[in-house]
Amino acid sequence: xxxxxxxxxSMFIQEGEDVSMNCTxxxxxxxxxxxxxxxxxxxVLLIALYKAGELTSNGRLTAQFGITRKDSFLNISASIxxxxxxxxxxxxxIQGGSEKLVFxxxxxxxxxx
Amino acid sequence: xxxxxxxxxxxxxxxxxxxTLRCSPRSGDLSVYWYQQSLDQGLQFLIQYxxxxxxxxxxxxxxxxxQQFPDLHSELNLSSLELGDSALYFCASSVxxxxxxxxxxxxxxxxx
Numbered sequence: 528x529x530x531x532x533x534x535x536x537s538m539f540i541q542e543g544e545d546v547s548m549n550c551t552x553x554x555x556x557x558x559x560x561x562x563x564x565x566x567x568x569x570x571v572l573l574i575a576l577y578k579a580g581e582l583t584s585n586g587r588l589t590a591q592f593g594i595t596r597k598d599s600f601l602n603i604s605a606s607i608x609x610x611x612x613x614x615x616x617x618x619x620x621i622q623g624g625s626e627k628l629v630f631x632x633x634x635x636x637x638x639x640x
Numbered sequence: 641x642x643x644x645x646x647x648x649x650x651x652x653x654x655x656x657x658x659x660t661l662r663c664s665p666r667s668g669d670l671s672v673y674w675y676q677q678s679l680d681q682g683l684q685f686l687i688q689y690x691x692x693x694x695x696x697x698x699x700x701x702x703x704x705x706x707q708q709f710p711d712l713h714s715e716l717n718l719s720s721l722e723l724g725d726s727a728l729y730f731c732a733s734s735v736x737x738x739x740x741x742x743x744x745x746x747x748x749x750x751x752x
Contacts (some may be wrong), residue, residue: 560740569642569743570683571731615683619738625696625735628673631684 533616540606541639546612547601548634556618557600557626559592562639564633565612574601604637614633643667646731646744654752658719661747664713665733671695672714673741674706676730690712690737721751 536616540546558577562570574585576592583590589602594633601617603610614637616631643666653659667674672687683726685698700706703721708714718725728748730740 542742558740559737562743565746566647569644569732569745571642572740611719617683617741622696625684627688627696628732628741629685630675630683 530587531616531618531629531631533634535634537635537637539637539639541577542606542608544606544615546603546606546610546636548597548616549598549617550618551598552598552618552620554622555596556565556599556620557596558619560628561588561590561599561601562615563612564615570615590591595596603636606636608638608640611636611638642728642742642744643733644733644742644744646729646747648747649745650748650750652750652752653721655667655721657721657751658717659749661716661718661720661729661731663714663716663733663744663751665730666742667704669733669735669742670712671737671741672708672712672715673732673734674700674716675730675732677729677730677746683730686716688737695737707752718749723751725749726751 550593561573574590581592587604613633613634644663646661673688675683679706686700688696699705706716727745732743734741
C-alpha cells in the first residue's frame, strides 16, 4: 500500500526553538495536508498545499509542497507550549485506480517551557 | 468546530456484538472518509464515499461495512466485534475527493 514516511517520529524541544518535520514518499501526491491532533480530539487541518513548489504560511507555521511532488515539510517557528501534539502529514494520491487520502504516522512534539 | 459531527462520542460493547457509527459531514461536502486510530497509532484509512458511491477502499475488514445516504450522512457498521477493534474511529469530509478534509471529534469504541 501507499506509504508516507514521516520524520522524526518524536521531538523534544525547548520553548522558543524552531521545529522542522517532513514527509517523503516514493509516489507522487496531488495535494499535501498538514494536521495537528491533540489527545482525545480529531485532527485539525493546519495547512493545505496544492501546487508543486508552493510555500504557504499560517502564523508561525510554514509548509512547502516539494517540487518533485513526493515530499513536504512543515516548520514551526518560536515554539510555545500549546504547540504540543501529534502532527500528521497527509496527501491525496492515486492508488489502485482510485484517489486516496493517506496519512503519515505522525510526529509527536513535546515543548518544554 | 470542524462542522463534522460524529455520534456517539463513546461506545462500550461486548465481543461479538455489532455497532453503527454515524457521521454527518460539513454542509456542502460530498465526500466522506472513515479512519481507524488505535492507541498511539496513526490514522488507518478504511473507506471513502463520494456523493453516495464508494470511491476508495483501504484496509477495511470484511466484518466492517459503510454506506453514504442520499442526505450525505454516512454510517460505519462494525460487526462480530473483537477486542482488537477497540480504537478511535474518525470521519472526515471534503467538498470533493481531492481537497482538504475536515475531521470530526471521533467515536471511541471499547470492546470488552
